[in-house]
Amino acid sequence: MMDSVKSFKGYGKVDPLEEQAYRRKTRRRLIILAVSLVLLIALIVGAVVGTVAHKKSGSGDSKSTSPSGTSSAQSIKAMCSVTEYPDSCFSSISAMEGANSTTDPKKLFQLSLQVVMDSLEELSGLPETWSESTSDPELKSAFNVCQVVFQDAIDSTNDSISLFTPESNSKVDPLSPVGIRDLKTWLSTTLTNLDTCIDAIVELNNTDPTILNEVKTSMSNSTQFASNSLAIAAKFIAFLNKFIPPHRRLLSEVGSSGFPSWVKAADRKLLQAPAGENPKADVVVASDGSGDYKTIKEALGKVPTNSDTRFVIYVKAGVYSEKVTVEKQMWNVYMYGDGKNKTIVTGSANFVDKTPTFRTATFAALGKGFIAKNMGFQNTAGAAKHQAVALRSISDKSVFYDCWFDAYQDTLYAHTNRQFYSNCDITGTVDFIFGNAAVIFQSCNIMPRQPDPGQFVTLTAQGKSNSEQTSGTVIQNCNIFAYPKDNVTTKLYLGRPWKDYSTTIFAQSNLNAPIDPQGWSQWNSSVIPPPTIFYAEYLNRGIGSDVSKRVTWAGYKSNLTATQLVEFGVPKFLDGQSWIAAAQVTFT
Numbered sequence: 001m002m003d004s005v006k007s008f009k010g011y012g013k014v015d016p017l018e019e020q021a022y023r024r025k026t027r028r029r030l031i032i033l034a035v036s037l038v039l040l041i042a043l044i045v046g047a048v049v050g051t052v053a054h055k056k057s058g059s060g061d062s063k064s065t066s067p068s069g070t071s072s073a074q075s076i077k078a079m080c081s082v083t084e085y086p087d088s089c090f091s092s093i094s095a096m097e098g099a100n101s102t103t104d105p106k107k108l109f110q111l112s113l114q115v116v117m118d119s120l121e122e123l124s125g126l127p128e129t130w131s132e133s134t135s136d137p138e139l140k141s142a143f144n145v146c147q148v149v150f151q152d153a154i155d156s157t158n159d160s161i162s163l164f165t166p167e168s169n170s171k172v173d174p175l176s177p178v179g180i181r182d183l184k185t186w187l188s189t190t191l192t193n194l195d196t197c198i199d200a201i202v203e204l205n206n207t208d209p210t211i212l213n214e215v216k217t218s219m220s221n222s223t224q225f226a227s228n229s230l231a232i233a234a235k236f237i238a239f240l241n242k243f244i245p246p247h248r249r250l251l252s253e254v255g256s257s258g259f260p261s262w263v264k265a266a267d268r269k270l271l272q273a274p275a276g277e278n279p280k281a282d283v284v285v286a287s288d289g290s291g292d293y294k295t296i297k298e299a300l301g302k303v304p305t306n307s308d309t310r311f312v313i314y315v316k317a318g319v320y321s322e323k324v325t326v327e328k329q330m331w332n333v334y335m336y337g338d339g340k341n342k343t344i345v346t347g348s349a350n351f352v353d354k355t356p357t358f359r360t361a362t363f364a365a366l367g368k369g370f371i372a373k374n375m376g377f378q379n380t381a382g383a384a385k386h387q388a389v390a391l392r393s394i395s396d397k398s399v400f401y402d403c404w405f406d407a408y409q410d411t412l413y414a415h416t417n418r419q420f421y422s423n424c425d426i427t428g429t430v431d432f433i434f435g436n437a438a439v440i441f442q443s444c445n446i447m448p449r450q451p452d453p454g455q456f457v458t459l460t461a462q463g464k465s466n467s468e469q470t471s472g473t474v475i476q477n478c479n480i481f482a483y484p485k486d487n488v489t490t491k492l493y494l495g496r497p498w499k500d501y502s503t504t505i506f507a508q509s510n511l512n513a514p515i516d517p518q519g520w521s522q523w524n525s526s527v528i529p530p531p532t533i534f535y536a537e538y539l540n541r542g543i544g545s546d547v548s549k550r551v552t553w554a555g556y557k558s559n560l561t562a563t564q565l566v567e568f569g570v571p572k573f574l575d576g577q578s579w580i581a582a583a584q585v586t587f588t
Contacts, residue, residue: 071103072099072100072101072102072103073100074103075102075103075104075105076090076093076094076099076108077090079093079108079109079112079232079236080093080228080232082231082234083227083228083231083232084224084227084228084231084466085224085227088221088225088228089112089224089225089228089232092112092115092228093108093111093115096111096114096115098111105236105237106174106175106237109232109233109236109237110161110164112225112228112229112232113157113160113161113164113229114161115228115229116157116222116225116226116229117154117158117161119221119222119225120150120154120157120190120222120226121154123150123218123219123221123222124147124150124151126218127143127144127146127147127150127197128143128147130143130146130211130214131143131144134211137354138204138354139201139204139207139211141200141354141355141356141359142201142203142207142356143201145196145197145200145356145358145359146197146200146201146215149193149194149196149197149358150194150197152189152193152328153189153193153194153222153226155328156186156189156190156193157186157187157226159182159186160182160183160186160187160190160229163182163183174237175237178575180233180237181470181575183233184234184469184470185396185417185418185438185470186396186417187226187229187230187233188230188416188438188468188469188470188471189394189396189416189417190226191223191226191227191230191465191466191469192415192416192436192463192465192469193416194219194222194223194226195436195463195465195499196358196415197215197219198212198215198216199357199358200357200358201215203351203356203357203387227466227468230469231468233468234468235468278312278314278336278373279310279312281312281313281314282302282311282312282313283299283302283312283313283314284299284313284314284316285298285299285314285315285316285320286315286316286318287316287318287320288316288318290316291314295320295322296313296320296322296324296335296345297322297324299313299315300313300325300326300327300330300333303326303330303333303367305329305330306331307331307332308331308332309332310333310334311332311333311334312334312335312336313333313334313335313336314336315335315336315337315343315375316337316338316343317339317342317343318342318343319344319346320343320344320345320346321346322345322347323347323361323362323363324345324362324363324364325363325364325366326364326365326366326370327366327367328366328367328368329367330366330367331367331368332367332369332370333367333369333370333371334373334583335370335371335372335373335375336371336372336373336374337373337374337376338374340374340375340376340402340403340404340424340425341404342374342376343374343376344375344376344378344404345362345363345375345376345377345378346362346378346379347362347379347380348379348380348385348388349361349362349379349381349388350379350381350385350386350387350388351385351386351387351388352384352385353381353385357387357410357413358392358413360379360381360387360388360389360410361389361391361392361413362377362378362379362390362391363377363390363391363392364391364392364393364394365392365393365395365398366393366395368396368397368398369395369396369397370393370398370399371398371399371400371401371583372399372401372403373400373401373402373403374402374403375403375404376403376405376406377390377391377405377406378404378406378407379406379407379411380407381407383408383409383429383450383451383452383455384452385408386409387409387410388407388408388409388410389407389410389411389412390405390407390412391405391412391413392413392415392435393413393414393415393417393419393437394417395417395419396417396418397417397418398419398420399419399420399421399422399580399583399585400419400420400422400424401421401422401423401424401583402422402423403421403424403425404424404425404426405424405425405426405427406425406427407428408428408429408430408432408449408451409428409429409451410430410431410432411426411427411428411432412426412428412434412435413435414433414434414435414436414437414439414473415435415436415437416435416436416437416471417437417438418437418439418574418575419437419438419440419574420439420440420442420570420574420580420585420587421439421440421442421444422442422444422585422586422587423442423443423444424441424444424445425444425445425447426444426446426447427447427448427449427483428448428449429448429449429450429451429452429455429457430455430456430457430458431458431460431461431495431496431498432448432457432459433446433459433460434460434461434462434463434498435462435463435473436462436463436464436471437471437473438471438573438574439471439472439473439474440474440476440568440569440570440573440574440587441473441474441475441476441478442477442478442587442588443477443478443588444475444478444479445478445479445481446475446478446479446480447480447483447484448480448482448483448492448513449483449485449488450483450486450489450490451490455490456490456491456493456521457488457491457492457493458494458495458496458521459475459480459492459493459494459495460475460494460495460496460504461495461496461497461498461523462495462498462502462504463498463499463502464499464500464503465499465500465501466501467501467532470573471503472504472505472534472568473495473503473504473505474504474505474507474568474573475504475505475509476505476507476508476569476588477508477509477588478509478510479509479512480510480511480512480544481510481513482513488513491516492513492514492515492516492544493515493516493519493520493521494515494519494520494537495520495521495535496521496523497520497522497523497533497535497555498523500530500533501532501533501534502529502533502535503533503534503535504534504535504536505534505535505536505537505538505560505565505568506536506537506538506540507536507537507538507539507540507560507565507568508538508539508540509541509542510540511540511542511543511544512542512543512544513542513543513544514543515545517546517548517549517550518549518550518551519537519547519551520550520551520556528553529555530555531553531554531555532555533553533556534555534557535553535555535556535557536556536557536558536560536564537550537558537559537560538562538564538565547559570587570588
């Protein structure tokens with residue numbers, strides 16, 4: 001995120017003219033949504049009730065017309081009427097093989113996912129072509145980021161498709177509440193990855209506008225199709241679930257063990273272990289040679305591929321100067337050290353030295369189910385080097401407990417998926433907790449430090465760009481105070497909205513720092529954030545908690561209700577009741 005107070009644009013944000021166009025577009029969407037509501041109710045009931053009745057009749061054949069008389073085209077229109085791009089939704093699904101011979105919404109939704117996958121696979125080959133067309137090394141690096149995140153988008157879409165694939169052996173019914181939440185999470189991730197490509201280009205701040213427009217145009221189909229599938233999962237499929245008798249669901253919320261059925265036996269074992277005990281290590285890392293390996297990279301080379309069993313790595317006290325990546329195929333890695341100030345992974349990659357923000361992370365957690373305890377993650381580039389990430393995580397259902405994240409600008413990149421941080425220390429300056437994950441920070445110390453001259457401090461920058469994305473940043477029961485080693489004299493803000501649906505909540509926290517009375521900053525000083533953002537506070541305390549002079553944005557709520565706050569708690573917001581507990585981490 002670009003940090004100049006004068007421009008303060010940041011990557012991925014529209015200019016004032018684009019903002020006005022967006023507002024006009026939003027009004028049109030509301031009109032279209034209202035008109036389509038009648039169609040939705042009529043056709044959804046026809047398609048769903050007809051399909052359920054058809055299944056009850058015992059026939060396994062798909063027909064172009066259901067017993068209620070609903071045609072395939074009507075079913076597709078009903079499903080697509082909940083999307084932001086109903087025309088592209090209808091035309092793309094209708095063109096798929098088999099679309100015109102079924103009215104089953106579940107099958108039609110599967111086709112919508114295949115539409116997304118087909119478009120992403122076509123898109124994935126373009127970054128190499130774009131890179132060959134330029135001699136600018138920074139632009140080449142940005143295109144390389146696009147290549148990586150397009151593959152990430154393919155992977156997250158494939159996760160969604162796999163829920164419907166018998167050979168995947170998934171124990172989750174895609175139409176159960178757990179399944180729907182997974183679908184929404186992974187499709188949200190697909191959209192965020194597409195946004196990240198644009199962000200990497202925009203952050204250069206001097207790119208030829210025609211290049212950016214070409215990339216956006218090339219991505220438009222994938223973006224629209226992913227948005228369509230997400231809207232269908234969030235609205236239509238969730239509505240469909242109400243019509244399915246409970247006995248037809250493949251899996252209940254809670255298994256016979258007392259945990260949800262998707263909590264694996266190994267995780268239950270971790271949960272039931274005495275508090276404070278670490279599991280036996282599969283490998284030990286020690287910089288002094290007293291372990292199995294001297295580097296974390298070497299130890300990660302022993303992690304089995306796509307394993308459902310926890311692989312435990314113990315990293316002894318020491319400073320590990322290495323750039324570490326827990327790759328996507330490294331599932332369920334459990335890494336612990338001797339303390340957040342004793343076991344430290346450090347690096348200094350940064351934006352000023354020509355590394356895209358996305359690639360500056362000292363430590364990247366990509367494989368699902370990652371757990372880190374009692375470790376420190378640093379980026380020592382300093383304030384003058386601007387964006388310099390200590391940790392970037394896309395690990396779904398990841399947990400960080402008793403860890404330290406230390407840098408300046410863009411310290412902690414909670415990029416995508418579901419993440420939980422407890423009892424951690426986080427230091428930084430501009431936007432130092434950022435990204436578009438569904439992430440909760442509990443009982444953490446968040447410590448702003450002194451930035452470069454001309455900068456002010458923003459604790460958060462949340463990047464939700466689509467109304468149906470499940471993402472947001474929740475700071476609960478945390479302590480916010482100035483970094484003790486710095487004399488912090490600049491203005492402090494709780495955050496600023498990076499994208500049009502940015503969502504950030506500070507709740508029950510001690511704001512023991514001189515937060516500016518307005519509380520929050522605009523991303524662009526000349527543009528009021530759109531009313532689609534959701535920024536809120538709830539029962540905070542301390543010298544910076546007075547909300548009487550807070551911003552008057554339409555999307556800001558100075559006092560949430562307890563009922564509203566529950567929607568952003570661990571059980572509902574992260575589906576985290578059990579996977580967090582399985583990491584032997586307490587939560588509120």
